[in-house]
Amino acid sequence: SQTIHQWPATLVQPVGSPLSLECTVEGTSNPNLYWYRQAAGRGLQLLFYSVGIGQISSEVPQNLSASRPQDRQFILSSKKLLLSDSGFYLCAWARERGQPQHFGDGTRLSIL
Amino acid sequence: SQQGEEDPQALSIQEGENATMNCSYKTSINNLQWYRQNSGRGLVHLILIRSNEREKHSGRLRVTLDTSKKSSSLLITASRAADTASYFCATDAPGNQFYFGTGTSLTVIP
Numbered sequence: 001s002q003t004i005h006q007w008p009a010t011l012v013q014p015v016g017s018p019l020s021l022e023c024t025v026e027g028t029s030n031p032n033l034y035w036y037r038q039a040a041g042r043g044l045q046l047l048f049y050s051v052g053i054g055q056i057s058s059e060v061p062q063n064l065s066a067s068r069p070q071d072r073q074f075i076l077s078s079k080k081l082l083l084s085d086s087g088f089y090l091c092a093w094a095r096e097r098g099q100p101q102h103f104g105d106g107t108r109l110s111i112l
Numbered sequence: 113s114q115q116g117e118e119d120p121q122a123l124s125i126q127e128g129e130n131a132t133m134n135c136s137y138k139t140s141i142n143n144l145q146w147y148r149q150n151s152g153r154g155l156v157h158l159i160l161i162r163s164n165e166r167e168k169h170s171g172r173l174r175v176t177l178d179t180s181k182k183s184s185s186l187l188i189t190a191s192r193a194a195d196t197a198s199y200f201c202a203t204d205a206p207g208n209q210f211y212f213g214t215g216t217s218l219t220v221i222p
Contacts, residue, residue, distance in 0.1 A: 006154075036212075043200060043214040044155075090154055098142050098204040103154030 002027035006104030019078040023091030031093040033074040038088040086111045116201040116213030124219040131188040133216040135201030149198045193222045
């Protein structure tokens with residue numbers, strides 16, 4: 001069966017510090033991968049998606065970047081965090097676009 | 113944007129009652145999906161309904177889709193306290209990725 005791992009679960013970072021969130025998927029190959037951000041009490045905002053290694057599409061301009069160095073690894077990064085980067089970050093995978101997405105348990109990021 | 117809007121934003125019912133949530137969207141779709149999110153957790157896929165389908169059932173869940181009105185509804189029958197969560201619709205439209213709505217927060221009172 002397929003599983004998705006996302007870590008860390010909680011992160012507190014100072015403004016201006018770098019960020020690296022990692023997401024890995026097991027039990028499937030060549031998945032579509034997604035990074036979302038969810039503000040408190042709000043819906044999900046798609047940040048990045050990837051259909052293959054090294055292929056990253058960005059949905060909104062921002063202070064963040066994403067990379068997919070391996071087929072089942074998706075990394076969300078920032079060189080310098082802003083206060084507005086606080087939120088709940090969710091990674092998800094799907095067999096192909098339009099198919100059900102399977103989510104990790106998220107990382108709650110607080111910027112101080 | 114191709115974003116679903118759920119209605120109501122919040123819903124509180126007694127255990128055993130039915131809960132109905134609605135989703136409206138803006139353009140044509142390939143399919144519409146409903147997800148559930150427990151507080152502080154990731155989303156869990158519940159059901160997918162294709163644009164050529166009008167109704168779908170899964171256990172205590174019933175989803176309807178009206179493409180002429182660009183709307184969908186999720187009915188949870190005989191609700192339980194464990195159904196307390198936020199529910200989101202998501203649309204898959206031609207040429208676009210998924211867009212999630214803002215969600216309905218459901219509270220089921222024991």
